[in-house]
Amino acid sequence: MKELIVATKNEGKVREFRQLFSEYGIAVKSLLDFDEPIEDIEETGTTFAENATIKAEAISEAYNTPVIADDSGLVVDALGGEPGVYSARYAGEEKNDQKNLEKVMKKLEGVPVNERTARFVCAIAVARPGFETFVKEGCCEGSIAVEPQGQHGFGYDPIFIPESSERTMAEHTSEEKNSISHRHHAILQLEEWLKNQS
Numbered sequence: 001m002k003e004l005i006v007a008t009k010n011e012g013k014v015r016e017f018r019q020l021f022s023e024y025g026i027a028v029k030s031l032l033d034f035d036e037p038i039e040d041i042e043e044t045g046t047t048f049a050e051n052a053t054i055k056a057e058a059i060s061e062a063y064n065t066p067v068i069a070d071d072s073g074l075v076v077d078a079l080g081g082e083p084g085v086y087s088a089r090y091a092g093e094e095k096n097d098q099k100n101l102e103k104v105m106k107k108l109e110g111v112p113v114n115e116r117t118a119r120f121v122c123a124i125a126v127a128r129p130g131f132e133t134f135v136k137e138g139c140c141e142g143s144i145a146v147e148p149q150g151q152h153g154f155g156y157d158p159i160f161i162p163e164s165s166e167r168t169m170a171e172h173t174s175e176e177k178n179s180i181s182h183r184h185h186a187i188l189q190l191e192e193w194l195k196n197q198s
């Protein structure tokens with residue numbers, strides 16, 4: 001089975017990539033599977049695409065091998081697009097999912113349901129030695145719940161209600177999430193390239 005390196009340390013993403021790529025006969029190796037510790041890569045870009053490129057190219061260049069990376073996050077209209085590229089560190093550098101979603105809930109206190117629109121965005125960069133890096137994006141439209149619900153998934157899933165649903169993403173099974181998520185939509189755009197990998 002073909003193996004792809006995904007330059008992430010996020011266990012939630014790794015779980016989803018394993019499930020999503022298994023459809024293409026591709027196994028996933030993440031930075032959590034490396035024997036040696038991998039230093040955190042600074043995400044200095046101002047867009048998801050830039051940060052995905054930075055992560056994919058850093059690992060591709062270090063190991064001289066093809067690598068993909070995912071930069072993703074939550075974009076809330078009533079917060080002018082926050083937390084956006086700062087999603088992981090919204091409530092501080094410690095990257096705490098619970099504190100991050102509490103900060104969003106607090107900022108949205110009193111904001112009526114019809115003004116709580118938001119989307120999850122995912123940029124996936126493909127970096128290969130000797131080739132130009134390319135990036136594909138996917139998104140999942142929805143809104144921010146009035147209170148957190150559900151145990152599945154990771155990150156902001158307990159407060160995000162996809163527009164196709166009445167439940168939060170964390171109340172969806174992984175199969176359900178993987179059929180509607182921003183990550184799924186980004187991967188669909190990579191499909192042609194992925195089919196040539198297996």
Ligand SMILES: O=c1nc[nH]c2c1ncn2[C@H]1C[C@H](O)[C@@H](COP(=O)(O)OP(=O)(O)OP(=O)(O)O)O1
Nearest residue numbers: 008009010070071072073074087088154155156157
């Ligand atoms: O499906 C999702 N469901 C809920 N929350 C999500 C999702 N997808 C991204 N998110 C949130 C988590 C984190 O707060 C940020 C990603 O930040 P991002 O820098 O891309 O990832 P990360 O630092 O956790 O791991 P890494 O950079 O090693 O891939 O957006």
Ligand SMILES: [Mg+2]
Nearest residue numbers: 010043071088
């Ligand atoms: Mg990150």
